[in-house]
Amino acid sequence: MSSEEVRLAAGDVELTVNPANGCRISSLRIGGTELLRQGEKYGCFPMVPWCGRIEHGQFRNGGERHQMPLNSPPHAIHGTGRDTAWRTARAGRSEAAFTYDLVDPWPYTGKVTQLFELTEDSVTLTLGVETYDNSFPAQAGWHPWFNRSLGEGGEGVAIAFTPEWQEERGDDHLPTGRRIEPLPGPWDDCFGMPDGVDVTLTWPGQLELAVKSRAEWVVVYDEQAAAVCVEPQSGPPNGLNALPRLVTPIDPLEIATTWSWRRL
Template sequence: MRAGGLEAALSPACGGALRWLALDGVDLLRHAPEGSADPLDMASFPLVPYANRIADGRFHFDGQDYHLPRNFGDHPHSIHGHGWQSGWAVTDQSPDSALLTLVHSADARWPWAFTAQQQVTLAPDAIIMTLALTNQADGDAPVGLGFHPYFCADPATRLQFAAQSLWLSTPDMLPERSVPADTLGDWSRLALVQGDSLIDNVYGGWDGMATVERGDGLRLMLTASGADWLHVYRPPGADFFCLEPVSHMPDALNRADGMAILPPGATLSLSMRIEIDKSDQALPKSARIA
């Protein structure tokens, strides 16, 4: 897809993933290796029908106990739903947009039928992605949504966002206790992203905005709606990090905050926009927008 100098590629069969996003050849997100079919190599993938982890894949809902299969190697918890591990169909497309659809029948991976749609649209200075899920089951169903974009990080890359709280995690990466948002670093002002420790934590009370400023001068603004939580994944020493707008905290089905409950036929949606700062001072020469 193209809009002006902005280009993107999708892999519908590979979890409905975004392969790459570039402005005049400058990668804005991590670029998937040529030929890779692994969603974890992609620039971004959708999280549906829930985000992050469900402890041991077990939860209780509407008087019944459920046990989802593990879907991430030997990891002890079910993670990110199964949309990222499913093939999506292209149901509409144009030079600057595409609509991907996933139709799910109730099975062991998720006991409620649903239809999910992912709309991806390019503008000359932004990518807009909207994820919507409609409950096709006969009864109420829990629903969670999110996006999992991988941002490039060099030693000078800085990050800024505002949140009210941070959840520290157990060794197996489940939320354990809520602490002040600056406990793992003060992101309320631009601060260096790279570090020698793992951050794999969710921030609550997020205001829906984040700024990424790279060493090459490129500045990206992420905004989201339908996402009160921001999950940050920063592996130590890596050249990427993830900012995941999500509709609920990890293991929400086993927590008081819970997930959205949709009656039959109802729809939940979440959108994410990644916009490029168009000022000359914020763009490398190779990526100036005319």
């Protein structure tokens, strides 16, 4: 069981996972070109046991109210998994598995597992949340920071997707509960894709990358100059309150996403 970086390879594709820093993908290089924004807070981190913001950091499970740390005041954001050191359960040449136990400040016991499976033209990520005892609401997803441009002089990435609706965003950055017609970007918004997440990123003349998942929710964030984010997740922001999905001893939560690419 090690917390050292794990490097996976398939052909000329290299993926690096840093279990000590929230089990995030710290690097994804295709033919020597880095796709992910570099830095301790970037790469691609898992959002677990919740995604996006929880209103004022509070959620209920039945009659119990719980308070999470306000790491993005006045809300709690993106879960605790990204701030946790994970254990390397196994690591091969092109696949690896990592786990961590849910502990304070999360009020319930359980285990989170993240799997990586790399090929020459895709990577599949899988997150699982299971309980050791009581049932509890949870969410899981990913927050990748894709570089807006791939190398100096490269054109900026184009984002293409066809959501069925957009969650109206209030002044507090939380969904209001209303579904509206999708608006043009820039975005920091959640969209509904009931047939599954399907978003294509195109760096003209360089690479096309498709982000797909059977999950029905995706947040797209492209308000920064350096990177864009396409975040498949199991529920909308504040979903622990608005659309709770219970993890029970016989019904764990599992979500997967596949990124596949072709060179242009």
